[in-house]
Amino acid sequence: MWIETGIVAIKALVVILMVLNLAGILGWVERKGSALIQDRIGANRASVFGIAAAGLVNTMMADPLKFLTKEDIIPARADRLLHTVAPCVGLFAVTVAFAAVPFGDVLQVGGRTINLQAVPLNIGILFVLAMVSLSVYGVVLGGWASNDRFSLLGGIRGSAQVISYEIAMGLSLVAVVMTYSTLDLQEMARAQGQLIGGWLPAWGILYQPLAFLIFFCAGIAETKRVPFDLPEGESELVSGYFTEYSGVKYLMFFMTDFVEIIAISGLVTTMFFGAWQVPYLQRDGFHFPGGASMLLPQIIVAVMQVLSFMIKVFFFCWLQIMIRWTLPRLRYDQLMRFGWKGLLPVSLLNVLATAVVALAVQG
Amino acid sequence: MSPVLFVILAAMLIVSALGVVLQRSPIRCALALVTTLFVLAVIFLFLDAQLVAALQVIVYAGAIMVLFLFVIMLLNLQQDVRAMAWLGARVVAVLMGSLFLLAAVRFFVYPLAPRLGPGMGGAPPEGFGSTEQLGQRLFTHYLFAFEITSVLLLVAIIGAVVLAKRKLA
Numbered sequence: 001m002w003i004e005t006g007i008v009a010i011k012a013l014v015v016i017l018m019v020l021n022l023a024g025i026l027g028w029v030e031r032k033g034s035a036l037i038q039d040r041i042g043a044n045r046a047s048v049f050g051i052a053a054a055g056l057v058n059t060m061m062a063d064p065l066k067f068l069t070k071e072d073i074i075p076a077r078a079d080r081l082l083h084t085v086a087p088c089v090g091l092f093a094v095t096v097a098f099a100a101v102p103f104g105d106v107l108q109v110g111g112r113t114i115n116l117q118a119v120p121l122n123i124g125i126l127f128v129l130a131m132v133s134l135s136v137y138g139v140v141l142g143g144w145a146s147n148d149r150f151s152l153l154g155g156i157r158g159s160a161q162v163i164s165y166e167i168a169m170g171l172s173l174v175a176v177v178m179t180y181s182t183l184d185l186q187e188m189a190r191a192q193g194q195l196i197g198g199w200l201p202a203w204g205i206l207y208q209p210l211a212f213l214i215f216f217c218a219g220i221a222e223t224k225r226v227p228f229d230l231p232e233g234e235s236e237l238v239s240g241y242f243t244e245y246s247g248v249k250y251l252m253f254f255m256t257d258f259v260e261i262i263a264i265s266g267l268v269t270t271m272f273f274g275a276w277q278v279p280y281l282q283r284d285g286f287h288f289p290g291g292a293s294m295l296l297p298q299i300i301v302a303v304m305q306v307l308s309f310m311i312k313v314f315f316f317c318w319l320q321i322m323i324r325w326t327l328p329r330l331r332y333d334q335l336m337r338f339g340w341k342g343l344l345p346v347s348l349l350n351v352l353a354t355a356v357v358a359l360a361v362q363g
Numbered sequence: 364m365s366p367v368l369f370v371i372l373a374a375m376l377i378v379s380a381l382g383v384v385l386q387r388s389p390i391r392c393a394l395a396l397v398t399t400l401f402v403l404a405v406i407f408l409f410l411d412a413q414l415v416a417a418l419q420v421i422v423y424a425g426a427i428m429v430l431f432l433f434v435i436m437l438l439n440l441q442q443d444v445r446a447m448a449w450l451g452a453r454v455v456a457v458l459m460g461s462l463f464l465l466a467a468v469r470f471f472v473y474p475l476a477p478r479l480g481p482g483m484g485g486a487p488p489e490g491f492g493s494t495e496q497l498g499q500r501l502f503t504h505y506l507f508a509f510e511i512t513s514v515l516l517l518v519a520i521i522g523a524v525v526l527a528k529r530k531l532a
Contacts, residue, residue, distance in 0.1 A: 126417035133425030140432050159433045
């Protein structure tokens with residue numbers, strides 16, 4: 001009983017530490033990456049004993065310290081309670097979403113088989129969707145509670161945008177769920193361990209390429225970053241919904257953005273890119289298509305799978321940051337047209353096509 | 364579901380539900396309603412109704428209430444705006460509320476009461492509340508109701524489009 005509880009607690013801790021630390025590292029990737037793209041040096045101000053470590057000291061030590069020690073300013077006419085609650089709601093919701101995302105297959109220790117997923121839920125994917133959809137309250141509340149017109153406009157834009165893109169996102173997930181016939185993300189991950197024709201790993205992207213594109217576009221829109229950063233829109237709204245925030249609360253909004261990026265990457269990896277699967281790696285070792293095989297101890301297999309998951313997630317985080325620094329911002333009508341007249345009809349067609357194929361395959 | 368957990372969740376539910384009607388700021392009322400819906404979803408979760416819980420959060424808390432907030436923020440309702448302030452409306456509200464409470468007690472609590480109490484009617488059958496079972500029930504036993512509801516939704520969508528078009532002209 002106590003051991004079981006302990007195992008769940010450790011798994012939850014591992015997931016939270018993985019997510020929050022990755023969010024910190026992404027801060028560095030973003031600042032250094034944008035500097036490289038724009039041909040600047042960037043993030044080179046802080047150093048310890050003359051060591052700047054390519055901006056790591058700046059972004060991983062100096063910035064957090066600065067945020068933590070800054071004065072927390074609440075505007076005089078703001079709603080004090082909601083102003084404080086808003087950043088917490090957003091960060092909480094997106095972090096909790098990871099509970100249902102599997103980060104590995106199983107770990108066998110001392111006769112126990114531990115499922116490497118914080119909480120096995122049979123509604124897994126819906127749980128993640130629910131939590132991501134709750135994170136919009138951080139934006140709405142932050143925008144309203146600040147009692148500032150720029151914040152309010154940002155909050156209103158944010159709620160309209162997230163609601164619009166959530167529909168296309170949900171519909172792209174419907175097609176994915178139809179393909180795997182399960183809502184549990186761990187089962188989806190295991191289903192991708194099969195081989196098509198004996199050599200091609202059966203990753204979701206091969207079955208649902210369109211759903212991947214829709215989900216990824218809608219996912220970037222959910223993170224509210226360029227090219228979909230209308231809620232923030234610094235050339236129009238100062239800083240949008242978090243204009244009136246400083247110090248730790250500002251940092252929390254910042255973190256929410258990065259955790260959302262990781263959440264989208266985690267879902268993309270899990271549903272379309274084989275989750276923690278390494279091609280040809282099964283629970284007892286490699287089994288190559290030619291018939292050759294290499295047996296490995298279970299612990300090494302588990303470590304390789306967790307690493308595989310993390311590398312894939314990191315790749316999609318990096319991709320999103322590169323997209324953010326490459327594309328210009330959409331206009332508001334373009335944003336709405338793309339969501340409602342572009343993504344939504346295509347995702348509906350995708351659901352229809354998937355249903356027809358699924359029926360045909362079942363015969 | 365352990366009684367202690369139930370009492371805690373029920374208390375949270377009642378407090379947030381009271382917040383919906385007792386607070387003055389429309390935004391805070393709406394937020395109290397979000398909290399109510401969320402706590403209700405948690406209760407569903409502990410009662411083995413995982414799918415219902417997820418839908419509750421996605422549809423009500425995550426979508427409908429965001430639109431509510433959107434409208435409240437757009438209209439910029441202030442604390443002193445109270446549309447239902449006149450006495451007649453209050454009397455009607457109290458009457459309708461009591462009627463609803465009476466109906467709820469008569470049709471839900473009263474028939475179920477003998478089955479409540481310690482043990483809460485025993486463990487649910489295997490697979491209870493799972494997406495598969497719910498889907499099977501919905502598309503076989505309740506197919507007619509399901510289709511009627513979809514038609515109703517379609518009518519509402521068309522109605523919304525017609526209304527929006529007329530304003531533009």
